[in-house]
Amino acid sequence: MVVVGGIxxxxxxxxxxxxxxxxxxxxxxxxxxxxxxxxxxYKASPQFQKVNFSMNxxxxxxxxWWEFIHRLIGRLIGMVFLIPFLYFLWKKRLSKSLxxxxxxxxGLGALQGFIGWYMVSSGLIDKPAVSHYRLATHLIxxxxxxxxxxWVALSLIYQNDPSPKVSKQWSxxxxxxxxxxxxxIVYGAFVAGLHAGKVYNTWPKMGEDWFPSTILAMQPAWVNxxxxxxxxxxxHRYIALALLLMGLLLxxxxxxxxxxxxxxxxxxxxxxxxxQFVLGVVTLLYAAPIALSAIHQIGGFFLFTSVIxxxxxxxxxxxx
Numbered sequence: 001m002v003v004v005g006g007i008x009x010x011x012x013x014x015x016x017x018x019x020x021x022x023x024x025x026x027x028x029x030x031x032x033x034x035x036x037x038x039x040x041x042y043k044a045s046p047q048f049q050k051v052n053f054s055m056n057x058x059x060x061x062x063x064x065w066w067e068f069i070h071r072l073i074g075r076l077i078g079m080v081f082l083i084p085f086l087y088f089l090w091k092k093r094l095s096k097s098l099x100x101x102x103x104x105x106x107g108l109g110a111l112q113g114f115i116g117w118y119m120v121s122s123g124l125i126d127k128p129a130v131s132h133y134r135l136a137t138h139l140i141x142x143x144x145x146x147x148x149x150x151w152v153a154l155s156l157i158y159q160n161d162p163s164p165k166v167s168k169q170w171s172x173x174x175x176x177x178x179x180x181x182x183x184x185i186v187y188g189a190f191v192a193g194l195h196a197g198k199v200y201n202t203w204p205k206m207g208e209d210w211f212p213s214t215i216l217a218m219q220p221a222w223v224n225x226x227x228x229x230x231x232x233x234x235x236h237r238y239i240a241l242a243l244l245l246m247g248l249l250l251x252x253x254x255x256x257x258x259x260x261x262x263x264x265x266x267x268x269x270x271x272x273x274x275x276q277f278v279l280g281v282v283t284l285l286y287a288a289p290i291a292l293s294a295i296h297q298i299g300g301f302f303l304f305t306s307v308i309x310x311x312x313x314x315x316x317x318x319x320x
Contacts, residue, residue: 013066132193163261196229197288
């Protein structure tokens with residue numbers, strides 16, 4: 001779902017379907033009349049009128065299918081969750097605490113669908129693009145939904161874990177790490193929404209400078225780090241560096257610990273971090289083409305997974 005969502009955004013397909021219909025929206029156009037009707041609705045959108053005004057029906061189909069598949073997967077996820085949930089609930093196989101957790105998961109999934117439409121609607125009024133704030137909200141909600149699902153799964157897998165305990169500091173360190181990774185994901189969404197990866201395609205400097213004057217082109221100054229694509233790229237770069245340094249620092253701190261379970265989680269995080277860092281640099285150097293950008297987003301997903309796992313192990317293995 002995340003991969004297809006990323007490709008949908010990168011190909012500019014997200015605004016190709018201008019309506020939200022939970023039931024009938026599950027059925028694609030089946031004949032030429034259906035396609036003509038959907039295409040006429042798209043022609044009324046700002047994206048067609050200001051960007052894709054020369055697009056024909058066949059070209060429209062290529063962007064329509066990405067958005068349709070993205071929405072269809074969302075519906076399938078709901079069914080894959082709901083049918084087994086109702087079955088096991090009827091069979092009384094779920095504990096009260098697990099029922100509460102599963103209801104939270106269902107609520108997060110429903111919220112994600114609502115936020116998705118809220119994001120798309122921002123590009124159907126006058127501007128042919130979605131708000132990068134709404135894009136970031138949609139992406140981070142997807143990550144939070146996945147993270148919570150993964151956390152519940154881990155709590156079931158490791159509910160009787162005999163692994164040795166570790167010092168309390170690790171739960172605090174990994175909590176901070178998780179917060180920084182979430183912030184980096186938000187800025188990754190900002191970079192994507194503002195197309196900030198297509199400028200200053202050099203590393204480690206931004207062009208000839210470490211801090212180009214264009215970073216502070218907008219007033220007041222703080223706005224540059226949220227709405228100026230150069231300032232947003234600057235923040236995204238240096239959070240990545242901070243994460244890399246923090247990973248090395250955690251590896252240094254771990255030398256006094258003997259718990260293999262935590263070491264396993266730390267190694268998973270370090271591998272995901274290094275791969276994602278390299279992917280980010282390569283994506284920037286090549287001016288963020290669709291394929292590399294999609295792979296970079298997948299890398300972010302694995303990095304987030306590794307941090308959730310690391311934090312879970314540190315929290316559940318800490319000494320009383």
